[in-house]
Amino acid sequence: MPSNRQILLDNRPQGEASAANFKLVATETPPLADGQVLVRHHYLSLDPYMRGRMNDSKSYAASQPLGEVMIGGTVGEVAESRHPDYAPGDAVVGMGGWQEYSVVDAGQPGVLRKVDTRRVPLSAYLGAVGMPGVTAYYGLVRIIDPKPGQTVTVTAASGAVGSAYAALAKARGCRVVGIAGGPEKCRYAEQELGFDVCIDYKAHDGDVRSLAKALKDACPDGIDGHFENVGGWILDAVMLRANAFSRIAVCGLIAGYDGQPLPMANPALILINRMRIEGFIVSEHMDVWPPALKELGELVATGKLRPRESVAEGIEAAPQAFLGMLKGRNFGKQLVKLI
Structure with a gap:
């Protein structure tokens, strides 16, 4: 059996990770025992939710145990199988964690899923065609539920969630306005992701009123629905432009992680705007x-959704890539390539 390099959570952060x-x-x-498969991971997903799991505090999910492999989504191929539904070479997605291989009890529901890479790249199953x-989709379709012609906004617009949100919202006839950090990310959002406008929050330097003015210009009819990934002063600015009966889907609050x-x-x-604000966990x-x-x-296969990826090389690069993602240094979905 092959040697397996792993990243463990060794100790908990005191403030910044x-x-x-x-x-x-x-x-x-x-x-392998009967019913198990050995998966060789090709890519590891790095996501903001992992920062919350590093803390030993009450949350929607159990804390990451110390001394164990960090949690994380993975895609790869079956290297060896003792389960009748899986054969060597099958492309699969699962939660293999920060390691090069995982042994999976493939009979357990939901732990491993075969994927088709003929029209969709393998890495996309960790991003646009995966959890992000x-x-x-859930925040837009189930919580915001926009009507054609309405205006919807999203923070972290150029990231894995934001890019998918734009494609889904445009398919429903919405005006889509993004908020991202830096002119390059905003150009990408407008020119490649289909946002009608993308606002660079860094140009407003923490000034809520200034960002609200930019949102007023970008959203002349107000904001009907908003998808929140960040929180803090940016959310304050969005709320100043929100319409009566607007909806806010709260997915992440990375500003407070x-x-x-x-x-x-x-x-x-x-209260004034009778707003609906709902947090959710997609799992x-x-x-x-x-x-x-x-x-x-289908959006990815037909080229209507062209998400960008930031790819770090090798398992040893995962911690620094993760920390950079928390500070917004990634451009699009943050992955670690393991082969």
Whole structure:
């Protein structure tokens, strides 16, 4: 059995996460039992939710245990199988974690899924045609539920969730306005992802009123629905431009992941505008995955959704790539290539 390099959570962050929280080890993969498969990972997904799992605090999911392989989505191929439904060479997606190989009890529901790479690249099953894409779908379709002609917005617009959100919203006849960090990301959002406008929040330097003015110019009819990935002062600016009966889908609050407080400047707007604000965890809504993956796969296969990827090389690069993603240094979906 092959040697397997793994990244463990060695200790918990005190404030901002650092590379010192992780530990690289090498182990031998165990022999397979009946019903198990050995998966050779090709790509590892890095996602903001992982930062919350590093803390030992109450959350929607259990904390990442110390001394164990960091949680994470993976795509790869079956290297060896003792399960009748899987054969060597099958392309699969699962939650193999920050390691080069995983041994999977393939009979357990939902732990491994075969994917078709003839029209959709393997790596896309960690992004646009995976959890981030389904996240965008659920927030847009089930919570915001926009009507044709309405205006919807999203933070982290050039990322994996934001790019899928734009394609899904445009397919429903919406005006789509993004918020991203830096002119290059905004150009990409407008020229390649189909956003009608993308606003560079860094140009407003934490000034809520200035960003709200830019949103007023970009959204002359106000904001009917908003997808939140960041929180903080950017959400305050969005709320100032939100229409009556607007909807906000709260997926992430990355501005507070290192322990910073996230006060809301104008909570009275929730009542004044009779706003619906709903947080969600996409893994709790498995019924939406089949229709979402079908639509997202078709968007990618036909070129209507062209998401960008940031790819770090090698398992040892995962911690720094993860920390960079938390600071917005990635461009599009952050992956680690493992082969």
